[in-house]
Amino acid sequence: MRKMIDSLQFHKKLLLTLLLSFIFILSLTGVNWNEELVHHGGAATLAQLFESLLQPDLSPQILLLGISSTGITLAYAVAGMTLAILLAFLFGIFASGVLSDGKKLAFLSNGFFRGILGFMRAIHELIWAWLFVAAFGLTPFSAIFALAIPYGGILGKIFADMLNDVPQKPIEALKAAGASKLQCLLYGYFPAVRSNMISYTMYRFECAIRSSAIMSFVGLGGLGYQLQLSLDDLNYSEVWTFMFFLIAIVVLVDLWSNQIRNSFLDDKARPYQGKISLLFAALLMIGSWLFITVVEKASLIGLFTEKNLNHAVQFVRGLMGIGEELPAFASWESWSDALALTFDTFMMSIMAIGFATIAMFLTVIPAASKIANGSLTMNKGWYGRVFFVIVRSIYIFSRAVPELVWAMIIIFIFKPGILPGAIALALHNFGILGKLCAEVIEDIDTGPIRNLSLSGASRSQLFIYGIIPAVMPKFLTFILYRWEVIMRTTIIVGFVGAGGLGQQFKMSMSYFHYSDITLIIFCYLILVFIADSVSELMRKAAK
Known part of the structure; x- marks a missing residue:
């Protein structure tokens, strides 16, 4: 009976994972993947950004301005x-x-x-x-x-x-x-x-x-x-x-x-x-x-x-x-336009959490201290600490920069649309998601993992049969939680041309079309309600 329940729960989690993956892939179809996505000078701008990263302006005037602004x-x-x-x-x-x-x-x-x-x-x-x-x-x-x-x-x-x-x-x-x-x-x-x-x-x-x-x-x-x-x-x-x-x-x-x-x-x-x-x-x-x-x-x-x-x-x-x-909220034409933008905003949030999740999975293992020092896998090496410091520093940098600031930078590289908004949201939430999930690995029971290691399991087998099954439920919980947060944030990246409801909100404010604002906020609240409800259902399914 117990094995049957465990098998049923495993298949539920597998089905949920496949469903989320399918929805993410579906969201990618909302972007026209061609050379028009990037500004003609996008590559040069990216190179300048990286070059400037190593040469920040440290003049006394800018430093004093930075201190006062801080x-x-x-x-x-x-x-x-x-x-x-x-x-x-x-x-x-x-x-x-x-x-x-x-x-x-x-x-x-x-x-x-x-x-x-x-x-x-x-x-x-x-x-x-x-x-x-x-x-x-x-x-x-x-x-x-x-x-x-x-x-x-x-x-x-x-x-x-x-x-x-x-x-x-x-x-x-x-x-x-x-x-x-x-x-x-x-x-x-x-x-x-x-x-x-x-x-x-x-x-x-x-x-x-x-x-x-x-x-x-x-x-x-x-x-x-x-x-x-x-x-x-x-x-x-x-x-x-x-x-x-x-x-x-x-x-x-x-x-x-x-x-x-x-x-x-x-x-x-x-x-x-x-x-x-x-x-x-x-x-x-x-x-x-x-x-x-x-x-x-x-x-x-x-x-x-x-x-x-x-x-x-x-x-x-x-x-x-x-x-x-x-008023805009009494016009069917305005509703039609707003709902289309609402759908774009929804797709942006799915794309963003998908990008952030992929980046998290690629980096979370070396970001866990128990992996870095070898206490979990019983496999110590000097490189573990090096990767730990590098990845954790990337996490700090990623989450310390607000989504809107990331969007203001990325819009210089990509043309306006939901893709730059999704990338900006993913960059910020990747650092938060990585930190949370790394701490999940650090908190798991080391007994079963060590038993697998003593039984002769390889490093990859420890990850596949020991660590990943133990952490996936909490990983899914954190992914869904961050998706809720992303849904609330999608509207602000649109302020700098990242598409969706946010871009229309800024235009309506600029032209004093206040009844448009009411309609946009109402659509935004619908999105937030949907995100909360769907996330709650999926969290229950992940338990």
Whole structure:
């Protein structure tokens, strides 16, 4: 019976893998593969980019500009995450239902607040930035709110799930001792999930820095703004200088995040390490808000002047199609065009996750530390460490550069269309997917692998019959998870000519066709809903 169940699960996973592979191959037919894909000067541009990579502009003027721009990017990211954490705690607690009395009230609270969190995180932060800039103008608060809303939605959902997964026996013991629901939350739920909450928040902070960098695309300052100017001037040496600043700050946050995780999860860690990190985080938050309010002279009250309120009202009226004879969302012709672009965007996401998955499979084995040091395969060699460092460095470089920045570079090589968008998305997600899957290999049980090795299995047999079957379910889970993320991101690479809904969104914003924006956002939300639903079904099938 057990063998029959195992065989059935194996065939389900094999069928799912074949289905995903077929869909990826099908997506490739959406591209006209000919010499017209590449600009005539695309090869020369690529050569210049690689040459400039080794010769970044290190002049004092550019370095000082990089430092100041990094400060702006970091301040926006920290301020946005501050508000995001507050929103996540507020909505996450209510979405979990742990404070509700009775099952019916808990169900209603859970559904209502999870719906709010779902809407907040469904729309990409750059779309929020466009909307806020259109409503309030070029103020730092447009960037801060644009970061706070989607990241608050993401963190809130994760916090709610963490609270729901807390074992109930300690909570029941607190209730039996007469503790109120608030006391159960403070002394039962929070201590159980504190370290995981901090760990995931730090990961999202790293993502927020990348998101903050691309706020420049709607006219807000920071590293992305300097990158865009340098790319427009074809000054690739400056491009790489600013790129290295962005990579450096992401790496530093990653190291800080690891230090915080270790201080809370490692029993041998010194007690003061966590306190120092939290104190530094508090100082960073205070410093960021002081920079925004004192140096940037941004005023939250100033957003609600009569002029801004009138402008915001006109913008909302435009989104609703008030004053138009036939709004875009009431026109079948507009729907037909939007749905065609929606399909292109969907194909772009499939192509992107396919490229990223292929690149991950080609590099993930040497990227696992247990493979590099020989502890898993019992086959040590000096070359293992060399490949490990090289591949892991590529992963860091790949994921540190935001998708939009990759797209801005690639569009100089490839002609506009869904292919450059897919490549840009794949380049960013390849680094993330590779890191996640390498850690899966590092976490597997070494016993069965070593038994195969002691039985005389070759290195290739260890991979085929030992490692790959053990890691494939989690690999599929991470691939599907990243596809969900890619689906939410496809719209922004279109801003630089990568096709799909994003390109039309930018054109509609530029020409003030606001009812078109409503239609595009609606199609975008449909895509996100489809991605969430299909991904959830496939994850269940992969278990």
